[in-house]
Amino acid sequence: MATYEEIRSLAHKEPVIVDLPPVSSVYFTDYEIYSNVQSFEENLFDPDYLFESDVIIDSTERSPKYTNLECDFNPLTSELDSVIDWSSPDDHDQLRDSLQIQSQIKNLVVEKSSAEVVVLLAVDGLSFETIQQVSDYWPLETETLPVFADGATTTSEGFRRLFYGTSIESVHSMMATRKGYLSHQGYLQWSQNESTEPTSAFTSMNERNIVRGESFDTILKEIETEGSVTSKTYIQIVRDGLSRDTYPDVLDRNEAAKELIDDTVRLQKLLETITETAQIFLTAGHGLLWQEHIEDTWRIIDDSETHHPRYIETQHDTEHGLTKRTAQGNTVTGLAKPFLTRPLQDDEVAVSGGFSYHESIIPFVEVSK
Numbered sequence: 001m002a003t004y005e006e007i008r009s010l011a012h013k014e015p016v017i018v019d020l021p022p023v024s025s026v027y028f029t030d031y032e033i034y035s036n037v038q039s040f041e042e043n044l045f046d047p048d049y050l051f052e053s054d055v056i057i058d059s060t061e062r063s064p065k066y067t068n069l070e071c072d073f074n075p076l077t078s079e080l081d082s083v084i085d086w087s088s089p090d091d092h093d094q095l096r097d098s099l100q101i102q103s104q105i106k107n108l109v110v111e112k113s114s115a116e117v118v119v120l121l122a123v124d125g126l127s128f129e130t131i132q133q134v135s136d137y138w139p140l141e142t143e144t145l146p147v148f149a150d151g152a153t154t155t156s157e158g159f160r161r162l163f164y165g166t167s168i169e170s171v172h173s174m175m176a177t178r179k180g181y182l183s184h185q186g187y188l189q190w191s192q193n194e195s196t197e198p199t200s201a202f203t204s205m206n207e208r209n210i211v212r213g214e215s216f217d218t219i220l221k222e223i224e225t226e227g228s229v230t231s232k233t234y235i236q237i238v239r240d241g242l243s244r245d246t247y248p249d250v251l252d253r254n255e256a257a258k259e260l261i262d263d264t265v266r267l268q269k270l271l272e273t274i275t276e277t278a279q280i281f282l283t284a285g286h287g288l289l290w291q292e293h294i295e296d297t298w299r300i301i302d303d304s305e306t307h308h309p310r311y312i313e314t315q316h317d318t319e320h321g322l323t324k325r326t327a328q329g330n331t332v333t334g335l336a337k338p339f340l341t342r343p344l345q346d347d348e349v350a351v352s353g354g355f356s357y358h359e360s361i362i363p364f365v366e367v368s369k
Contacts, residue, residue, distance in 0.1 A: 001072035007056065010067055015040065015055040017062065018069040022146075023098040024058075026083050026091070027075060031056050037063055076128065076146050078293065078357050086336035086355035087322050092150070095360075099148040103161040105283060105364060106171035112366065113179055115277035117233045120171060121264060122162055122201070124155055125241030125352060126257070127287035131363040134257045138367075139265060145364040149286050152311060152324045152332045153352045153359040158285030159198045159238070170204040172234060181234040186210040187219045189239040198285070201238050216263045220270055229274050242288060242350065253290065253350075268367055282365040288350040289337065289358045297338040309340045311353035322355060 002010070002018065004027055010016050011031060025033055034040040034057045043049040062068050085091045100108065109120055128146045135144065151157050163170050175181040186202045186209055202210050213219040219237060223229060242256045264282055271278035289310070301320055312321070312333040321335040335341070337356035344351065352359050 002069040004073045004075075007069060007071065007073070010069065011054045011056050014067055015057060016067040016069050017057040017059055018071050019060045020056070020058045020071060021073065021075055023075040023080070023095065024071075024073065025098065026080070026094050027073075028056055029083075030054075033058050035059060037061050037066075076132075076357075076361060078129070080357040080361070081337050084357075086360075087318075087320055089322065092322065092355075095148045096150055099361075100145050100364065101148050101150040102158070102362065103150050103165045105147065105162055106165045106174060108364070109171055109281050110174045110178055112281070113175065113181070113234075113279060115279040115368070116231055116275045117229055117235065117271055117278045118175065118181060119235040119237060119267065119271070119278070119280040121237045121239070121267070121280055121282045122159065123239055123241045123260065123282070123284045124158075124198075125286060125288040125350065126260070126284035126362065127358045128361040128363045129358060130242065130253050130257045130288075131365065134254050134261065137258050137261055140268060140367055143366045147283065147362050147364045149360045149362050152334050153286035153354065154311065154332065155198055155285055155352075156200070157324075157332070159201045162283065162285060163201050163236075172204050172236060175234040179232075181232045183230045183233040184209055185223070185228065185233065185235045187222065187235070187237045188212045189214070189216055189219060189237070191240055198238055202236070205236070216266075220266060223267070224270060224274070229271075231275075233275075241284065253288075264367060278368075280367040282363070282367065284362040286352045287359045287362050288352055289354065289356050290350045291344055291348060293356075293358055294338050294340075295344070298340050298344070299338055300343065301335070301339055301341060307342075308353055309342055309344055309348065310335055310351050310359075312341065 007016065007018060030053055032051065032053050032055045034055065036059050037057055040055060040057050131144060149158060151161055172184055184205055186205045211222050213222065216239065242253050264280060268278065268280055301318060314331060314333065318333065320339040321333045323331050323333045335354040337354065
């Protein structure tokens with residue numbers, strides 16, 4: 001199995017054929033990458049074509065004329081921060097082209113839904129890396145996809161993209177009109193400041209069908225209530241993530257992630273007792289940048305207009321971030337890693353709002369009975 005460095009080294013000597021994992025192209029921006037042998041050879045045998053860089057053929061094809069490699073390189077690690085310029089729109093476009101994007105998750109949920117009961121479980125803060133680190137803990141069969149949060153990594157904007165995408169039609173509405181899930185339930189578990197509650201996630205639902213639960217146990221008891229789940233039911237759950245408000249004493253995020261998995265498994269087992277088939281889709285509004293990921297490298301930009309360490313709530317002329325328009329028509333400038341508006345406080349174990357591997361790459365996990 002060839003590593004990233006070995007691929008670069010061999011491709012410097014002659015063209016290589018290798019099936020690169022998604023996103024890998026961002027590690028080879030100084031190479032010409034072809035999708036098949038034919039397209040490469042069209043240029044190779046064109047006397048007027050001049051190759052300006054080394055060549056990689058990203059394909060499952062095999063040819064005795066070229067070096068054929070197998071790759072075990074994992075591009076989705078914190079190394080992504082070293083090759084992605086998070087303040088560059090072009091680099092954001094590269095990720096959009098390479099990964100499932102958050103603003104299309106609602107379409108993915110609708111497309112995949114086929115069970116009698118479908119649950120979309122959305123966590124406020126959860127990174128793809130965290131779920132990957134505890135992937136062996138799942139006792140159920142799961143499929144996990146990396147997702148690019150294609151916008152500001154704040155709670156409000158993340159949930160807006162997740163539940164509404166780029167339109168005003170919610171995933172709940174699509175499930176009803178396109179898949180026939182006419183029965184619906186909404187649950188909110190929120191221990192953070194009430195003013196930060198993501199109530200907009202439920203605006204398309206009947207208020208009578210929305211329950212606020214102090215704990216996940218409360219939500220499970222509500223779902224277990226006789227007659228609450230009928231045929232073709234869509235359930236939407238929004239809950240706290242791994243922020244300091246939820247886990248103030250838990251610095252080991254893997255243990256917190258295991259607790260989320262335990263709750264998801266309990267939900268699946270409950271659904272097995274009340275319906276023939278069930279699907280759970282677990283995802284996040286945004287990821288989290290933990291203090292340990294930035295504490296030795298952070299750089300402070302001078303801005304007195306904000307108290308948020310990772311974003312500025314206005315259009316801001318800075319080369320260290322990217323300005324995005326919010327659903328309300330306002331602008332927010334998220335900062336690229338490792339920039340902050342101010343030093344992190346001791347109790348700011350994890351932050352979000354900017355752009356980085358940990359904030360912007362989130363999981364989408366499908367759990368099926």
